[in-house]
Amino acid sequence: MRIKALSAALIFGLAxxxxxxxxDQPAPDTDAPAADQAPAAQDADWFxxxxxxxTVTIDLxxxxxxxxxxxxxxxxxxxxxxxxxxxxxxxxxxxxxxxxGMGHSVGIGEAQATYPASYSSPExxxxxxxxxxxTSMTESTMPGESETITFVAETAGEYALICYVTGHxxxxxxxxxxxxxxxSHGVQM
Ligand SMILES: [Cu+2]
Numbered sequence: 001m002r003i004k005a006l007s008a009a010l011i012f013g014l015a016x017x018x019x020x021x022x023x024d025q026p027a028p029d030t031d032a033p034a035a036d037q038a039p040a041a042q043d044a045d046w047f048x049x050x051x052x053x054x055t056v057t058i059d060l061x062x063x064x065x066x067x068x069x070x071x072x073x074x075x076x077x078x079x080x081x082x083x084x085x086x087x088x089x090x091x092x093x094x095x096x097x098x099x100x101g102m103g104h105s106v107g108i109g110e111a112q113a114t115y116p117a118s119y120s121s122p123e124x125x126x127x128x129x130x131x132x133x134x135t136s137m138t139e140s141t142m143p144g145e146s147e148t149i150t151f152v153a154e155t156a157g158e159y160a161l162i163c164y165v166t167g168h169x170x171x172x173x174x175x176x177x178x179x180x181x182x183x184s185h186g187v188q189m
Contacts, residue, residue, distance in 0.1 A: 044187045046074055047083065056091045056153075056185065058083065060106060062141065062163070062173075063099025070099040071173040073106070073161060078172035082188040087156045087179050095131055096146035103142045104163050105134035108151065108177060111158040115169035122164050126151040134164035156181035 046059040063070035068077040085091055097104050107122055107130030124130035129151035133139040141147050156179045163173035 044074075044189060047187050049085075049089075049185050054086075054089045056085045056089050058091065058093045060093050060095045060161070062095070062097040062104035062106070063102070063143075068172055070102065071104075071163070071168050071171055073163075073173070073175050076175060079174070079176060080189075082176035082178060083161070084178040084180050084185050084187075085153050086183045086185055087153055087181050089185075090150060090152050091129075092148060092150045093161075094146065094148050095141060097141045097143055099143055101143065103137055103140035103165055104168065104173070105131045105140040105165055106149070106161050107131065107134050107164055108159050109162045111160045111176060115160075115162065115174060117170045118166045119164045119169075122162070124151065125159055126154055130164075135166065137165055140165055153179040155179065 046061075048057045049055070050057075060073050062073060065072065065075040067075050071077060074081065093106060095106050108124045108126050109122060110125060119135050122130065122134060128149060131141050131147045131149055159177040159179065161175040161177050162169050165173075
């Protein structure tokens with residue numbers, strides 16, 4: 001909302017003034033990042049990079065809070081928490097499930113504008129990049145269980161960490177997952 005309002009003010013100002021008095025500027029909002037500047041990537045305590053070893057370790061907890069009816073990863077859902085890892089790095093995801101009531105899963109899939117309600121037999125985009133029985137409500141990673149997956153982020157692009165249990169991805173249980181070709185890494189919180 002704020003970005004739209006600011007853009008409208010600038011456009012109005014350009015169209016209306018033509019060099020006369022400047023349009024009124026909105027008061028600076030010290031809490032918000034500048035409109036033309038994305039927040040800097042930062043490392044979260046659950047995201048570790050070893051540049052020398054070329055490894056990334058992600059501690060990923062399904063249902064770490066009751067946000068989104070526990071259908072979240074580390075409390076994040078609906079497109080928040082974009083993860084970036086460098087191309088070629090080996091990624092280990094220590095996946096656990098703290099949702100008291102439901103199984104969850106995680107796999108690396110292609111980023112999509114919207115995610116389907118159900119998956120029949122999903123394949124990870126990188127070999128090894130998916131937890132076991134990922135679509136099953138009874139045999140995926142169940143409450144209290146954990147599983148570690150490891151894969152090489154072989155190809156730069158835009159992907160997502162996806163929960164393949166029916167209905168979960170469609171309801172926001174995804175994290176954007178970027179493989180960068182410039183060595184950048186981090187988490188946009
Ligand atoms: Cu889930």
